[in-house]
Amino acid sequence: MPFLSAIPSPSAGRAGGPSTITLIGVSKTYPPKRQALVDINAHIDKGEFVFLTGPSGAGKSTFLRLVYREELPTRGQLIVAGRDLTRLRPRHVPYLRRQIGVVFQDFRLLPDRTVWENVAFPLVVTEASGREIQRRVPLLLELVGLREHARARPHELSGGEQQRCALARAMALNPPILLADEPTGNLDPELARGITDLLEEINRMGTTVVMATHAEAIVNRMRRRVMHLHAGRLVSDEDPGRYRHEA
Protein backbone atom coordinates (compact mmCIF):
# COMPACT_ATOMS: atom_id res chain seq x y z
CA MET A 1 0.00 0.00 0.00
CA PRO A 2 2.33 2.74 -1.22
CA PHE A 3 -0.13 5.58 -0.61
CA LEU A 4 -0.21 4.70 3.07
CA SER A 5 3.55 4.64 3.50
CA ALA A 6 3.73 8.06 1.90
CA ILE A 7 1.87 9.56 4.83
CA PRO A 8 4.42 10.59 7.45
CA SER A 9 3.69 9.07 10.87
CA PRO A 10 5.02 10.47 14.14
CA SER A 11 7.07 7.35 14.80
CA ALA A 12 8.32 6.97 11.24
CA GLY A 13 11.95 5.98 11.23
CA ARG A 14 11.80 5.04 14.89
CA ALA A 15 9.36 2.30 15.87
CA GLY A 16 8.63 -0.56 13.52
CA GLY A 17 11.83 -1.20 11.60
CA PRO A 18 13.25 -4.70 11.30
CA SER A 19 16.18 -3.88 13.60
CA THR A 20 14.42 -1.80 16.23
CA ILE A 21 12.99 -2.52 19.66
CA THR A 22 10.37 -0.30 21.27
CA LEU A 23 8.89 -0.70 24.74
CA ILE A 24 5.94 1.44 25.77
CA GLY A 25 4.89 1.22 29.41
CA VAL A 26 5.98 -2.41 29.63
CA SER A 27 5.56 -4.26 32.92
CA LYS A 28 6.11 -7.90 33.67
CA THR A 29 4.79 -9.60 36.78
CA TYR A 30 5.55 -13.27 37.33
CA PRO A 31 2.85 -15.17 39.15
CA PRO A 32 1.82 -14.76 41.85
CA LYS A 33 3.14 -11.18 42.09
CA ARG A 34 6.86 -10.90 41.51
CA GLN A 35 7.35 -7.59 39.70
CA ALA A 36 10.28 -8.23 37.38
CA LEU A 37 9.84 -5.12 35.21
CA VAL A 38 7.87 -1.97 36.00
CA ASP A 39 6.68 0.52 33.40
CA ILE A 40 9.65 0.45 31.04
CA ASN A 41 9.75 2.97 28.18
CA ALA A 42 12.63 2.66 25.78
CA HIS A 43 13.56 2.62 22.15
CA ILE A 44 16.55 0.86 20.68
CA ASP A 45 17.33 1.91 17.14
CA LYS A 46 18.80 0.12 14.18
CA GLY A 47 22.52 -0.49 14.53
CA GLU A 48 22.76 0.46 18.19
CA PHE A 49 24.89 -1.36 20.75
CA VAL A 50 23.22 -1.27 24.15
CA PHE A 51 24.38 -2.56 27.52
CA LEU A 52 21.65 -3.65 29.89
CA THR A 53 23.10 -3.42 33.38
CA GLY A 54 21.91 -3.88 36.91
CA PRO A 55 22.41 -6.18 39.87
CA SER A 56 21.26 -9.75 39.86
CA GLY A 57 17.47 -9.92 39.89
CA ALA A 58 17.09 -6.44 38.39
CA GLY A 59 15.15 -7.78 35.42
CA LYS A 60 17.76 -7.96 32.66
CA SER A 61 16.96 -11.49 31.56
CA THR A 62 13.24 -10.77 31.72
CA PHE A 63 13.77 -7.75 29.45
CA LEU A 64 15.49 -9.95 26.87
CA ARG A 65 12.94 -12.77 27.22
CA LEU A 66 10.19 -10.27 26.43
CA VAL A 67 12.06 -9.13 23.32
CA TYR A 68 12.36 -12.64 21.83
CA ARG A 69 8.89 -13.42 23.11
CA GLU A 70 9.74 -16.15 25.50
CA GLU A 71 7.43 -14.22 27.83
CA LEU A 72 4.57 -11.82 27.18
CA PRO A 73 4.38 -8.46 28.99
CA THR A 74 1.73 -8.18 31.68
CA ARG A 75 1.08 -4.58 30.62
CA GLY A 76 2.24 -2.25 27.91
CA GLN A 77 3.21 -2.54 24.30
CA LEU A 78 6.31 -4.07 22.80
CA ILE A 79 7.30 -3.68 19.17
CA VAL A 80 10.20 -5.79 17.91
CA ALA A 81 11.39 -6.16 14.32
CA GLY A 82 8.23 -4.46 13.12
CA ARG A 83 5.87 -6.71 15.06
CA ASP A 84 3.57 -5.86 17.93
CA LEU A 85 4.44 -8.75 20.25
CA THR A 86 1.34 -8.38 22.40
CA ARG A 87 -0.71 -9.21 19.34
CA LEU A 88 1.61 -11.65 17.60
CA ARG A 89 -0.09 -15.00 17.00
CA PRO A 90 1.72 -18.01 18.47
CA ARG A 91 2.20 -19.54 15.06
CA HIS A 92 4.02 -16.41 13.89
CA VAL A 93 6.49 -16.51 16.77
CA PRO A 94 9.00 -18.71 14.87
CA TYR A 95 9.26 -16.03 12.18
CA LEU A 96 9.97 -13.37 14.79
CA ARG A 97 12.67 -15.60 16.29
CA ARG A 98 14.38 -15.86 12.91
CA GLN A 99 14.94 -12.11 13.13
CA ILE A 100 16.63 -12.37 16.52
CA GLY A 101 19.83 -14.15 17.47
CA VAL A 102 20.25 -15.02 21.16
CA VAL A 103 23.25 -16.12 23.20
CA PHE A 104 23.33 -17.08 26.87
CA GLN A 105 25.80 -17.33 29.70
CA ASP A 106 25.62 -21.15 29.55
CA PHE A 107 26.03 -21.31 25.73
CA ARG A 108 23.21 -23.85 25.23
CA LEU A 109 24.99 -25.86 22.56
CA LEU A 110 23.85 -29.36 21.66
CA PRO A 111 26.44 -31.62 23.29
CA ASP A 112 26.07 -34.58 20.92
CA ARG A 113 26.66 -32.54 17.78
CA THR A 114 29.74 -31.07 16.23
CA VAL A 115 30.53 -27.37 16.03
CA TRP A 116 29.54 -27.44 12.38
CA GLU A 117 26.20 -29.09 13.17
CA ASN A 118 25.49 -26.69 16.00
CA VAL A 119 26.12 -23.70 13.77
CA ALA A 120 24.13 -25.22 10.89
CA PHE A 121 21.23 -26.07 13.22
CA PRO A 122 19.16 -22.88 12.69
CA LEU A 123 19.61 -23.27 8.94
CA VAL A 124 18.52 -26.90 9.02
CA VAL A 125 15.45 -26.31 11.17
CA THR A 126 14.34 -23.38 9.02
CA GLU A 127 14.78 -25.56 5.95
CA ALA A 128 17.58 -23.70 4.22
CA SER A 129 18.90 -25.39 1.10
CA GLY A 130 21.95 -27.64 1.27
CA ARG A 131 23.84 -25.19 -0.89
CA GLU A 132 22.98 -22.32 1.42
CA ILE A 133 24.20 -24.33 4.43
CA GLN A 134 27.46 -25.30 2.73
CA ARG A 135 28.04 -21.67 1.82
CA ARG A 136 27.06 -20.05 5.06
CA VAL A 137 28.50 -22.26 7.82
CA PRO A 138 32.18 -21.80 6.80
CA LEU A 139 31.65 -18.03 6.73
CA LEU A 140 30.20 -18.12 10.24
CA LEU A 141 33.01 -20.34 11.54
CA GLU A 142 35.48 -17.94 9.94
CA LEU A 143 33.78 -14.99 11.62
CA VAL A 144 34.17 -16.50 15.09
CA GLY A 145 37.55 -18.13 14.39
CA LEU A 146 36.44 -21.75 14.75
CA ARG A 147 37.27 -23.02 11.29
CA GLU A 148 39.72 -25.58 12.63
CA HIS A 149 37.22 -26.86 15.15
CA ALA A 150 34.34 -27.63 12.80
CA ARG A 151 34.40 -31.33 13.70
CA ALA A 152 34.90 -30.91 17.44
CA ARG A 153 32.12 -31.45 19.97
CA PRO A 154 31.33 -28.66 22.39
CA HIS A 155 32.95 -30.41 25.39
CA GLU A 156 36.26 -30.46 23.50
CA LEU A 157 36.27 -26.65 23.33
CA SER A 158 37.24 -24.02 25.89
CA GLY A 159 34.52 -21.83 27.36
CA GLY A 160 35.45 -18.95 25.08
CA GLU A 161 35.32 -21.19 22.02
CA GLN A 162 31.96 -22.57 23.08
CA GLN A 163 30.58 -19.06 23.38
CA ARG A 164 31.96 -18.20 19.96
CA CYS A 165 30.25 -21.28 18.57
CA ALA A 166 27.00 -20.09 20.17
CA LEU A 167 27.53 -16.68 18.60
CA ALA A 168 28.05 -18.21 15.19
CA ARG A 169 24.79 -20.11 15.66
CA ALA A 170 22.98 -16.94 16.74
CA MET A 171 24.18 -15.24 13.55
CA ALA A 172 23.37 -18.19 11.28
CA LEU A 173 20.18 -16.65 9.90
CA ASN A 174 21.82 -13.23 9.66
CA PRO A 175 19.35 -11.66 12.11
CA PRO A 176 18.99 -7.87 12.34
CA ILE A 177 18.89 -8.10 16.14
CA LEU A 178 21.28 -9.93 18.48
CA LEU A 179 20.53 -10.41 22.18
CA ALA A 180 23.22 -11.56 24.61
CA ASP A 181 22.37 -12.47 28.19
CA GLU A 182 25.57 -12.19 30.24
CA PRO A 183 27.56 -13.83 27.44
CA THR A 184 30.85 -13.37 29.32
CA GLY A 185 29.55 -14.43 32.73
CA ASN A 186 31.36 -17.77 32.65
CA LEU A 187 34.58 -16.55 31.04
CA ASP A 188 37.81 -15.09 32.42
CA PRO A 189 38.57 -11.46 31.37
CA GLU A 190 40.82 -12.41 28.46
CA LEU A 191 38.18 -14.60 26.81
CA ALA A 192 35.42 -12.17 27.73
CA ARG A 193 37.26 -9.53 25.76
CA GLY A 194 37.35 -11.78 22.71
CA ILE A 195 33.58 -12.19 22.88
CA THR A 196 32.85 -8.48 23.26
CA ASP A 197 35.20 -7.69 20.39
CA LEU A 198 33.23 -10.13 18.31
CA LEU A 199 29.94 -8.55 19.36
CA GLU A 200 31.31 -5.19 18.36
CA GLU A 201 32.30 -6.52 14.98
CA ILE A 202 28.85 -7.99 14.47
CA ASN A 203 27.38 -4.63 15.45
CA ARG A 204 29.64 -2.82 12.98
CA MET A 205 28.18 -4.98 10.23
CA GLY A 206 24.77 -3.46 11.03
CA THR A 207 23.22 -5.74 13.61
CA THR A 208 21.48 -4.18 16.58
CA VAL A 209 23.06 -5.66 19.73
CA VAL A 210 21.62 -5.72 23.25
CA MET A 211 23.91 -7.21 25.88
CA ALA A 212 22.87 -7.81 29.48
CA THR A 213 25.88 -7.79 31.77
CA HIS A 214 27.31 -6.77 35.09
CA ALA A 215 30.89 -6.79 33.85
CA GLU A 216 31.88 -3.29 34.89
CA ALA A 217 35.23 -3.31 33.06
CA ILE A 218 33.66 -4.15 29.73
CA VAL A 219 30.93 -1.53 30.00
CA ASN A 220 33.35 1.22 30.98
CA ARG A 221 35.85 0.33 28.30
CA MET A 222 33.37 0.29 25.44
CA ARG A 223 31.59 3.58 26.15
CA ARG A 224 28.28 2.64 24.63
CA ARG A 225 24.70 3.30 25.56
CA VAL A 226 23.92 1.91 29.02
CA MET A 227 20.41 1.14 30.23
CA HIS A 228 20.54 0.52 33.94
CA LEU A 229 17.83 -1.52 35.65
CA HIS A 230 17.19 -1.66 39.35
CA ALA A 231 14.41 -3.71 40.92
CA GLY A 232 12.63 -3.84 37.59
CA ARG A 233 12.80 -0.12 36.91
CA LEU A 234 14.81 1.59 34.21
CA VAL A 235 16.68 4.04 36.45
CA SER A 236 19.03 5.52 33.87
CA ASP A 237 19.58 5.43 30.13
CA GLU A 238 22.70 7.25 28.94
CA ASP A 239 24.53 7.25 25.64
CA PRO A 240 27.41 6.88 26.09
CA GLY A 241 27.17 5.69 29.66
CA ARG A 242 29.22 4.12 32.41
CA TYR A 243 28.58 1.25 34.77
CA ARG A 244 26.48 2.31 37.80
CA HIS A 245 26.75 0.74 41.20
CA GLU A 246 23.84 2.52 42.86
CA ALA A 247 20.27 2.80 41.76
Next chain:
Amino acid sequence: MKLRTWGFYFAEAWRGVVGNGLMSFASASTVALSLVALAAIVILGANLEHMTRMLEAQVQVVGYLKPDFDRRWSDLLVQKVRAIPHVTDVRFVTKEEALDRLRSELGPDSVLLQAAEDTSNPLPDTIEVWVDKPSQIPGVVRAMRESVTSLDSVDYQQEVVSRLAALTRAVRLAGAGFIALLLLAALFIIANTIRLTVFARRREIGIMKLVGATNGFIRWPFLLEGMLLGFVGSALAAAAAWAGYRWLAAQVALGLPFMPILRPDRVLLPLSEALVAFGVALGGAGSLLSLRRFLRV
Protein backbone atom coordinates in the same frame (compact mmCIF):
# COMPACT_ATOMS: atom_id res chain seq x y z
CA MET B 1 9.18 -30.57 1.61
CA LYS B 2 12.90 -30.84 1.09
CA LEU B 3 14.67 -34.17 1.00
CA ARG B 4 17.28 -32.82 3.42
CA THR B 5 14.52 -32.00 5.87
CA TRP B 6 13.16 -35.55 5.69
CA GLY B 7 16.67 -36.83 6.23
CA PHE B 8 16.83 -34.69 9.35
CA TYR B 9 13.43 -35.93 10.56
CA PHE B 10 14.34 -39.57 10.14
CA ALA B 11 17.75 -39.13 11.75
CA GLU B 12 16.07 -37.46 14.72
CA ALA B 13 13.36 -40.12 14.96
CA TRP B 14 16.00 -42.82 14.89
CA ARG B 15 17.95 -41.01 17.62
CA GLY B 16 14.77 -41.16 19.70
CA VAL B 17 14.17 -44.87 19.14
CA VAL B 18 17.73 -45.85 19.96
CA GLY B 19 18.26 -43.32 22.74
CA ASN B 20 15.21 -44.76 24.47
CA GLY B 21 15.85 -48.38 23.62
CA LEU B 22 14.05 -50.09 26.45
CA MET B 23 10.89 -48.03 26.25
CA SER B 24 10.89 -48.30 22.47
CA PHE B 25 11.08 -52.07 22.79
CA ALA B 26 8.29 -52.09 25.37
CA SER B 27 5.97 -49.98 23.28
CA ALA B 28 6.59 -51.86 20.04
CA SER B 29 5.88 -55.11 21.93
CA THR B 30 2.68 -53.75 23.42
CA VAL B 31 1.52 -52.69 19.98
CA ALA B 32 2.43 -56.14 18.66
CA LEU B 33 0.55 -57.95 21.45
CA SER B 34 -2.61 -55.91 21.12
CA LEU B 35 -2.60 -56.19 17.35
CA VAL B 36 -2.09 -59.97 17.54
CA ALA B 37 -5.17 -60.13 19.76
CA LEU B 38 -6.99 -57.94 17.27
CA ALA B 39 -5.93 -60.20 14.42
CA ALA B 40 -7.05 -63.34 16.27
CA ILE B 41 -10.48 -61.90 16.92
CA VAL B 42 -10.85 -60.61 13.38
CA ILE B 43 -9.88 -63.99 11.95
CA LEU B 44 -12.22 -65.85 14.29
CA GLY B 45 -15.08 -63.48 13.50
CA ALA B 46 -14.51 -63.72 9.76
CA ASN B 47 -14.53 -67.51 9.92
CA LEU B 48 -17.68 -67.67 11.98
CA GLU B 49 -19.40 -65.37 9.56
CA HIS B 50 -18.13 -67.44 6.67
CA MET B 51 -19.56 -70.61 8.22
CA THR B 52 -22.87 -68.93 8.90
CA ARG B 53 -23.09 -67.76 5.34
CA MET B 54 -22.21 -71.19 3.98
CA LEU B 55 -24.90 -72.80 6.08
CA GLU B 56 -27.44 -70.17 5.15
CA ALA B 57 -26.75 -70.70 1.49
CA GLN B 58 -27.42 -74.39 1.89
CA VAL B 59 -30.93 -75.79 1.75
CA GLN B 60 -32.56 -74.82 4.94
CA VAL B 61 -35.56 -77.15 5.05
CA VAL B 62 -35.81 -80.59 3.47
CA GLY B 63 -39.21 -82.27 3.23
CA TYR B 64 -39.15 -86.05 2.68
CA LEU B 65 -42.21 -87.26 0.75
CA LYS B 66 -44.08 -90.47 1.43
CA PRO B 67 -42.97 -93.39 -0.79
CA ASP B 68 -46.39 -93.47 -2.45
CA PHE B 69 -46.19 -89.84 -3.57
CA ASP B 70 -47.48 -89.43 -7.12
CA ARG B 71 -45.06 -87.30 -9.13
CA ARG B 72 -47.81 -85.84 -11.28
CA TRP B 73 -48.56 -83.61 -8.30
CA SER B 74 -45.02 -82.30 -7.96
CA ASP B 75 -45.58 -78.95 -9.75
CA LEU B 76 -48.64 -78.28 -7.69
CA LEU B 77 -46.71 -79.16 -4.54
CA VAL B 78 -43.91 -76.77 -5.41
CA GLN B 79 -46.40 -73.94 -6.06
CA LYS B 80 -48.14 -74.58 -2.78
CA VAL B 81 -44.95 -74.46 -0.77
CA ARG B 82 -43.67 -71.42 -2.64
CA ALA B 83 -46.82 -69.57 -1.57
CA ILE B 84 -45.86 -69.91 2.10
CA PRO B 85 -44.57 -66.54 3.45
CA HIS B 86 -40.76 -66.19 3.82
CA VAL B 87 -40.05 -69.01 1.39
CA THR B 88 -37.59 -67.74 -1.23
CA ASP B 89 -37.10 -70.86 -3.33
CA VAL B 90 -38.39 -74.39 -3.67
CA ARG B 91 -37.04 -77.31 -5.61
CA PHE B 92 -38.46 -80.76 -6.21
CA VAL B 93 -35.71 -83.43 -6.14
CA THR B 94 -36.50 -86.91 -7.45
CA LYS B 95 -34.97 -89.89 -5.75
CA GLU B 96 -32.90 -90.57 -8.90
CA GLU B 97 -31.41 -87.09 -8.70
CA ALA B 98 -30.74 -87.62 -5.05
CA LEU B 99 -28.86 -90.82 -5.80
CA ASP B 100 -26.80 -89.07 -8.49
CA ARG B 101 -25.84 -86.38 -6.03
CA LEU B 102 -24.85 -88.92 -3.47
CA ARG B 103 -22.78 -90.69 -6.07
CA SER B 104 -20.87 -87.56 -6.98
CA GLU B 105 -20.37 -86.70 -3.30
CA LEU B 106 -19.10 -90.07 -2.20
CA GLY B 107 -17.18 -91.10 -5.32
CA PRO B 108 -17.76 -94.13 -7.56
CA ASP B 109 -16.16 -96.73 -5.29
CA SER B 110 -18.28 -96.24 -2.23
CA VAL B 111 -19.51 -99.43 -0.58
CA LEU B 112 -22.62 -97.66 0.56
CA LEU B 113 -23.46 -96.79 -3.00
CA GLN B 114 -23.03 -100.30 -4.25
CA ALA B 115 -25.48 -101.48 -1.61
CA ALA B 116 -27.97 -98.86 -2.80
CA GLU B 117 -27.63 -99.88 -6.41
CA ASP B 118 -27.96 -103.57 -5.67
CA THR B 119 -31.37 -103.11 -4.23
CA SER B 120 -33.81 -100.60 -5.61
CA ASN B 121 -33.11 -96.91 -4.84
CA PRO B 122 -33.91 -96.51 -1.11
CA LEU B 123 -34.04 -92.71 -1.20
CA PRO B 124 -37.36 -90.83 -1.11
CA ASP B 125 -38.38 -87.93 -3.35
CA THR B 126 -37.79 -84.63 -1.52
CA ILE B 127 -38.54 -80.95 -1.74
CA GLU B 128 -35.82 -78.47 -0.77
CA VAL B 129 -36.89 -75.13 0.62
CA TRP B 130 -34.91 -71.89 1.12
CA VAL B 131 -36.18 -69.43 3.70
CA ASP B 132 -35.25 -65.73 3.84
CA LYS B 133 -34.27 -65.72 7.55
CA PRO B 134 -33.26 -68.60 9.79
CA SER B 135 -35.67 -67.34 12.46
CA GLN B 136 -38.61 -67.92 10.11
CA ILE B 137 -37.85 -71.62 9.63
CA PRO B 138 -40.15 -73.01 12.38
CA GLY B 139 -43.16 -71.12 10.95
CA VAL B 140 -42.43 -72.36 7.44
CA VAL B 141 -42.08 -75.93 8.68
CA ARG B 142 -45.43 -75.70 10.48
CA ALA B 143 -47.13 -74.33 7.37
CA MET B 144 -45.62 -77.12 5.25
CA ARG B 145 -46.88 -79.78 7.65
CA GLU B 146 -50.38 -78.32 7.53
CA SER B 147 -50.70 -77.90 3.79
CA VAL B 148 -48.72 -80.83 2.37
CA THR B 149 -50.40 -84.10 3.30
CA SER B 150 -47.94 -86.28 1.42
CA LEU B 151 -45.08 -85.06 3.61
CA ASP B 152 -43.43 -87.83 5.56
CA SER B 153 -40.92 -85.91 7.66
CA VAL B 154 -39.10 -82.56 7.73
CA ASP B 155 -35.45 -81.81 8.44
CA TYR B 156 -34.09 -78.38 9.21
CA GLN B 157 -31.03 -76.78 10.71
CA GLN B 158 -32.28 -73.53 12.10
CA GLU B 159 -30.65 -74.23 15.45
CA VAL B 160 -27.15 -74.43 14.08
CA VAL B 161 -27.45 -71.35 11.93
CA SER B 162 -28.94 -69.10 14.56
CA ARG B 163 -26.53 -70.32 17.23
CA LEU B 164 -23.64 -69.63 14.91
CA ALA B 165 -24.98 -66.16 14.17
CA ALA B 166 -25.33 -65.48 17.89
CA LEU B 167 -21.81 -66.75 18.51
CA THR B 168 -20.45 -64.49 15.80
CA ARG B 169 -22.16 -61.52 17.39
CA ALA B 170 -20.87 -62.40 20.85
CA VAL B 171 -17.32 -62.86 19.64
CA ARG B 172 -17.44 -59.55 17.82
CA LEU B 173 -18.86 -57.70 20.79
CA ALA B 174 -16.58 -59.15 23.46
CA GLY B 175 -13.67 -58.84 21.06
CA ALA B 176 -14.43 -55.19 20.41
CA GLY B 177 -14.41 -54.39 24.13
CA PHE B 178 -11.26 -56.35 24.80
CA ILE B 179 -9.47 -54.85 21.83
CA ALA B 180 -10.53 -51.33 22.73
CA LEU B 181 -8.83 -51.82 26.09
CA LEU B 182 -5.67 -53.26 24.56
CA LEU B 183 -5.44 -50.50 22.00
CA LEU B 184 -5.89 -47.89 24.67
CA ALA B 185 -3.01 -49.45 26.56
CA ALA B 186 -0.89 -49.44 23.40
CA LEU B 187 -1.77 -45.81 22.73
CA PHE B 188 -0.74 -44.76 26.21
CA ILE B 189 2.50 -46.64 26.26
CA ILE B 190 3.44 -45.08 22.92
CA ALA B 191 2.48 -41.66 24.23
CA ASN B 192 4.65 -42.30 27.27
CA THR B 193 7.60 -43.43 25.23
CA ILE B 194 7.40 -40.33 23.11
CA ARG B 195 7.02 -38.24 26.24
CA LEU B 196 10.29 -39.71 27.50
CA THR B 197 11.98 -38.86 24.21
CA VAL B 198 10.56 -35.38 24.33
CA PHE B 199 11.83 -35.03 27.88
CA ALA B 200 15.26 -36.38 26.98
CA ARG B 201 15.43 -33.87 24.15
CA ARG B 202 13.81 -30.85 25.81
CA ARG B 203 17.11 -28.99 25.44
CA GLU B 204 17.14 -29.55 21.73
CA ILE B 205 13.48 -28.62 21.42
CA GLY B 206 14.18 -25.45 23.38
CA ILE B 207 16.95 -24.52 20.97
CA MET B 208 14.80 -25.37 17.97
CA LYS B 209 12.15 -22.98 19.23
CA LEU B 210 14.75 -20.36 20.02
CA VAL B 211 16.17 -20.35 16.51
CA GLY B 212 12.76 -20.20 14.86
CA ALA B 213 11.68 -23.75 14.03
CA THR B 214 7.94 -24.01 13.57
CA ASN B 215 5.91 -26.38 15.74
CA GLY B 216 5.17 -28.43 12.66
CA PHE B 217 8.85 -28.92 12.09
CA ILE B 218 9.53 -29.79 15.72
CA ARG B 219 6.67 -32.24 15.75
CA TRP B 220 7.68 -34.37 12.74
CA PRO B 221 10.60 -36.33 14.21
CA PHE B 222 8.48 -37.34 17.20
CA LEU B 223 5.55 -38.19 14.98
CA LEU B 224 7.83 -40.36 12.86
CA GLU B 225 9.26 -41.99 15.95
CA GLY B 226 5.78 -42.97 17.12
CA MET B 227 4.86 -44.19 13.66
CA LEU B 228 8.07 -46.18 13.51
CA LEU B 229 7.23 -47.89 16.81
CA GLY B 230 3.73 -48.58 15.54
CA PHE B 231 5.12 -49.96 12.31
CA VAL B 232 7.56 -52.33 14.00
CA GLY B 233 4.88 -53.51 16.42
CA SER B 234 2.27 -54.07 13.73
CA ALA B 235 4.72 -55.80 11.40
CA LEU B 236 5.53 -58.23 14.21
CA ALA B 237 1.81 -58.75 14.80
CA ALA B 238 1.18 -59.36 11.10
CA ALA B 239 4.02 -61.90 10.97
CA ALA B 240 2.62 -63.68 14.03
CA ALA B 241 -0.91 -63.70 12.58
CA TRP B 242 0.47 -65.02 9.31
CA ALA B 243 2.37 -67.91 10.88
CA GLY B 244 -0.36 -68.64 13.41
CA TYR B 245 -3.31 -68.82 11.05
CA ARG B 246 -1.47 -70.82 8.45
CA TRP B 247 -0.54 -73.38 11.03
CA LEU B 248 -4.09 -73.48 12.37
CA ALA B 249 -5.61 -73.78 8.91
CA ALA B 250 -3.29 -76.68 8.13
CA GLN B 251 -4.31 -78.43 11.35
CA VAL B 252 -7.99 -77.93 10.57
CA ALA B 253 -7.56 -79.21 7.01
CA LEU B 254 -6.06 -82.39 8.43
CA GLY B 255 -8.34 -82.95 11.40
CA LEU B 256 -11.68 -81.50 10.31
CA PRO B 257 -11.68 -81.59 6.52
CA PHE B 258 -15.33 -80.56 6.17
CA MET B 259 -14.96 -77.49 8.36
CA PRO B 260 -15.52 -74.51 6.05
CA ILE B 261 -12.69 -72.12 7.04
CA LEU B 262 -11.36 -69.20 5.05
CA ARG B 263 -8.21 -69.72 3.00
CA PRO B 264 -5.19 -68.22 4.84
CA ASP B 265 -3.88 -66.03 2.02
CA ARG B 266 -7.34 -64.58 1.41
CA VAL B 267 -7.63 -63.47 5.01
CA LEU B 268 -4.03 -62.65 5.79
CA LEU B 269 -3.17 -60.34 2.94
CA PRO B 270 -5.83 -57.70 3.60
CA LEU B 271 -5.49 -58.27 7.34
CA SER B 272 -1.74 -57.56 7.37
CA GLU B 273 -2.21 -54.41 5.35
CA ALA B 274 -4.89 -53.22 7.73
CA LEU B 275 -2.80 -54.13 10.78
CA VAL B 276 0.23 -52.19 9.58
CA ALA B 277 -1.81 -49.15 8.56
CA PHE B 278 -3.54 -49.27 11.90
CA GLY B 279 -0.32 -49.70 13.86
CA VAL B 280 1.29 -46.74 12.13
CA ALA B 281 -1.79 -44.60 12.77
CA LEU B 282 -1.79 -45.71 16.39
CA GLY B 283 1.85 -44.72 16.77
CA GLY B 284 1.24 -41.32 15.21
CA ALA B 285 -1.78 -40.72 17.43
CA GLY B 286 0.27 -41.69 20.48
CA SER B 287 2.96 -39.13 19.74
CA LEU B 288 0.49 -36.37 18.94
CA LEU B 289 -1.13 -37.09 22.29
CA SER B 290 2.12 -36.52 24.15
CA LEU B 291 3.18 -33.53 22.05
CA ARG B 292 -0.01 -31.57 22.41
CA ARG B 293 0.93 -30.09 25.75
CA PHE B 294 4.59 -29.67 24.99
CA LEU B 295 4.41 -27.57 21.91
CA ARG B 296 2.63 -24.54 23.19
CA VAL B 297 5.15 -21.81 22.36
